[in-house]
Amino acid sequence: MRIALLGGTGDLGEGLAVRLASHTDHEVVIGSRDPDAAHDAADAYRATVADHGRDVKVTGFENAMATDRADVVVLAVPPYTVADTVDSVAGGLREGNVIVTPAAGMCRDDDGAHAHLPSAGSVTALVAEAAPAGVDVVGAFHSLPAGRLADLDAELGIDTLLVGDDDRAKRVVSGIVDDVDGLRALDAGELANAAEVESLTPLLLNVARQNDARDLGVSFR
Numbered sequence: 109m110r111i112a113l114l115g116g117t118g119d120l121g122e123g124l125a126v127r128l129a130s131h132t133d134h135e136v137v138i139g140s141r142d143p144d145a146a147h148d149a150a151d152a153y154r155a156t157v158a159d160h161g162r163d164v165k166v167t168g169f170e171n172a173m174a175t176d177r178a179d180v181v182v183l184a185v186p187p188y189t190v191a192d193t194v195d196s197v198a199g200g201l202r203e204g205n206v207i208v209t210p211a212a213g214m215c216r217d218d219d220g221a222h223a224h225l226p227s228a229g230s231v232t233a234l235v236a237e238a239a240p241a242g243v244d245v246v247g248a249f250h251s252l253p254a255g256r257l258a259d260l261d262a263e264l265g266i267d268t269l270l271v272g273d274d275d276r277a278k279r280v281v282s283g284i285v286d287d288v289d290g291l292r293a294l295d296a297g298e299l300a301n302a303a304e305v306e307s308l309t310p311l312l313l314n315v316a317r318q319n320d321a322r323d324l325g326v327s328f329r
C-alpha cells in the first residue's frame with residue numbers, strides 16, 4: 109500500500125514515516141509544499157531506518173505529486189490548513205482513497221492547552237467537507253507522541269482511536285496501525301465523535317506539562 113504523509117517534514121510526519129518504514133512493507137512517500145524539503149526529509153528518514161538495520165525506500169515530493177497514486181493520504185499538517193491542503197491535492201485523489209487526519213484544534217493560554225473546535229464541530233469534519241466524493245475520511249493518530257514514534261529504540265505500547273463513517277476505511281487504517289509494533293487501533297465510532305477524540309490532544313499536553321513528562325500516549329485497559 110502506498111501511504112503519502114503530507115506535511116511529512118514535521119514532527120508527527122517524521123515519527124509516522126520512520127515507524128511505517130521500519131515496521132511495515134507499505135510504501136512511504138513524504139509530501140511537502142517544498143519538494144526539496146520533502147526530498148531531504150525522505151533521505152533523513154531512510155538513513156534513520158537504515159541505522160536500525162533495515163534498507164527501505166522512502167521518497168519525497170511536492171504534496172500533489174506525493175498524493176498521486178497513493179492509497180492512503182495522511183494530513184500531518186496544522187489544523188487550520190487541512191481544507192486548503194485537501195483542495196490543493198484533490199486532482200490526485202480518486203474514489204476509494206482514504207484520507208487520515210490527526211489534527212486537533214487547540215488554543216493556549218497561561219493555564220495550558222484547550223480544545224478549540226472549528227464551526228464544523230471537529231477538524232475531522234472539516235476534512236470530510238473538503239474531501240472529493242468517493243474519498244473517505246478517518247480521524248486517527250491524534251494522541252500519538254511524535255518524539256517517541258521517531259525514536260526507533262523506544263517501545264510504544266499505546267493506542268490510537270479511530271473515528272469515521274465508513275467501516276471499510278476504518279479497517280484500512282486499523283490494519284496500517286496494527287502493522288506497527290506497539291500500536292493498537294481502537295474504533296471510537298462515527299465521525300460525530302471526532303470532537304471528543306481530538307480533545308485528547310490538549311489533555312495530554314496539559315498532563316505532560318503538569319507532571320514534567322514528555323511524549324505521553326494513552327493505553328486503554
